[in-house]
Amino acid sequence: MPDRGVRERARALAEELLAPQAADVEAAGAVPRSHLDALAAAGLRRADGEDALAVVEELAAGDLATAFVWIQQVGVARWLGAAVADGGDERWAAQLDDLRTGRAHAGIALQAALRPGPAAVVARPVSGDDVHGDGWVLDGEVPWVTGWGLLDAVLLTARDGEEVLFLLLDLGEVRRGGQAVGLRGELLPLAAVRASRTVELHLDGFRVGADRLVARGQHAALLAGDAAGLRPNGSLALGLVQRCVRAMRTDDRHAERSAALAEELGAVRVRLDAAGPDDLPGARAAAVDLAWRAAAALALATGSSAVIAPSLAERTVREALFLLVFGSRPAIREALLDGLLASRRA
Numbered sequence: 590m591p592d593r594g595v596r597e598r599a600r601a602l603a604e605e606l607l608a609p610q611a612a613d614v615e616a617a618g619a620v621p622r623s624h625l626d627a628l629a630a631a632g633l634r635r636a637d638g639e640d641a642l643a644v645v646e647e648l649a650a651g652d653l654a655t656a657f658v659w660i661q662q663v664g665v666a667r668w669l670g671a672a673v674a675d676g677g678d679e680r681w682a683a684q685l686d687d688l689r690t691g692r693a694h695a696g697i698a699l700q701a702a703l704r705p706g707p708a709a710v711v712a713r714p715v716s717g718d719d720v721h722g723d724g725w726v727l728d729g730e731v732p733w734v735t736g737w738g739l740l741d742a743v744l745l746t747a748r749d750g751e752e753v754l755f756l757l758l759d760l761g762e763v764r765r766g767g768q769a770v771g772l773r774g775e776l777l778p779l780a781a782v783r784a785s786r787t788v789e790l791h792l793d794g795f796r797v798g799a800d801r802l803v804a805r806g807q808h809a810a811l812l813a814g815d816a817a818g819l820r821p822n823g824s825l826a827l828g829l830v831q832r833c834v835r836a837m838r839t840d841d842r843h844a845e846r847s848a849a850l851a852e853e854l855g856a857v858r859v860r861l862d863a864a865g866p867d868d869l870p871g872a873r874a875a876a877v878d879l880a881w882r883a884a885a886a887l888a889l890a891t892g893s894s895a896v897i898a899p900s901l902a903e904r905t906v907r908e909a910l911f912l913l914v915f916g917s918r919p920a921i922r923e924a925l926l927d928g929l930l931a932s933r934r935a
């Protein structure tokens with residue numbers, strides 16, 4: 590049974606803490622650590638399953654950049670949880686507890702070694718004869734890593750042949766404003782969610798010890814399982830729609846439209862929740878399509894002032910652009926393009 594209290598706590602924090610500061614946070618270019626700590630202190634990191642998705646949706650309604658940094662940890666918790674369940678190293682149980690209580694916050698850098706084709710980050714094993722002990726030397730580039738300088742750790746994938754290694758890197762030094770030898774984050778000039786501090790990560794002979802290995806798997810098997818993991822990012826789009834529903838409801842002229850949008854939102858959420866791997870790309874596309882239309886509707890309801898920055902409408906439209914392309918897959922992109930250009934085919 591979903592815990593209604595969790596969604597309500599997330600909504601209250603989104604409305605009282607995140608939304609009022611969203612424009613200032615964007616201007617400052619970094620989600621404050623105090624936001625992440627306040628959300629964790631309210632017990633939101635302990636939410637699982639449907640509750641965790643409801644939290645992401647409510648946070649995204651308030652401030653997408655904060656929700657985006659927040660959601661990164663969902664993937665880390667999943668891999669650490671699996672390692673603990675497999676009877677893995679006890680340190681991972683302790684690390685998972687740190688993440689659930691908010692003593693630490695973590696992100697992911699999965700795409701470089703998980704997407705189809707050759708690996709963008711290669712791991713070369715080093716043996717126990719090496720002065721630094723067992724482990725790997727990593728080289729390559731990760732195109733997107735969110736939360737750089739904000740988070741304590743990142744779960745990074747690297748490839749050794751067909752084997753994918755999931756390595757939890759300690760980013761404490763980077764968070765304190767320092768540098769890690771062989772690791773360089775190049776900040777990307779994003780048009781939306783720039784406070785997420787997303788970087789391109791360069792690894793140049795970066796050394797990682799064998800004790801940082803959380804899991805390993807075969808590239809082909811991991812790719813085959815990819816579609817099953819597409820549900821969580823859909824909640825970012827649901828949150829943006831939720832924001833538009835609530836903003837338009839405050840204007841009597843658009844109350845009916847807001848109610849109709851809320852109904853569409855409910856239907857899209859039901860589809861996402863029910864979808865298996867085959868329907869998840871279509872369900873994700875439907876959520877993003879709705880977010881794109883809802884953002885345009887909010888701009889229209891706002892009128893010409895929607896083009897003056899900073900404003901809720903212009904930020905929401907920029908964030909809808911981000912959602913169109915973020916976390917995409919060929920099947921999601923095809924479904925979106927087919928829907929957007931349907932009138933041309935008729």
Ligand SMILES: Cc1cc2nc3c(=O)[nH]c(=O)nc-3n(C[C@H](O)[C@H](O)[C@H](O)COP(=O)(O)OP(=O)(O)OC[C@H]3O[C@@H](n4cnc5c(N)ncnc54)[C@H](O)[C@@H]3O)c2cc1C
Pocket residue numbers: 661696697698699700703704705733734735736779787812815914915916917918919
């Ligand atoms: C602002 C921003 C921040 C991001 N932050 C992070 C982050 O912190 N951590 C992170 O891991 N990723 C992050 N991503 C990457 C994201 O998860 C997606 O990989 C990316 O948005 C897809 O980009 P693309 O469509 O350009 O495809 P590419 O990354 O160029 O991928 C090539 C092709 O392979 C497909 N593909 C990619 N991955 C898979 C897969 N696993 N299985 C099957 N097909 C696949 C793609 O759809 C595409 O067609 C971020 C992206 C953006 C835009």
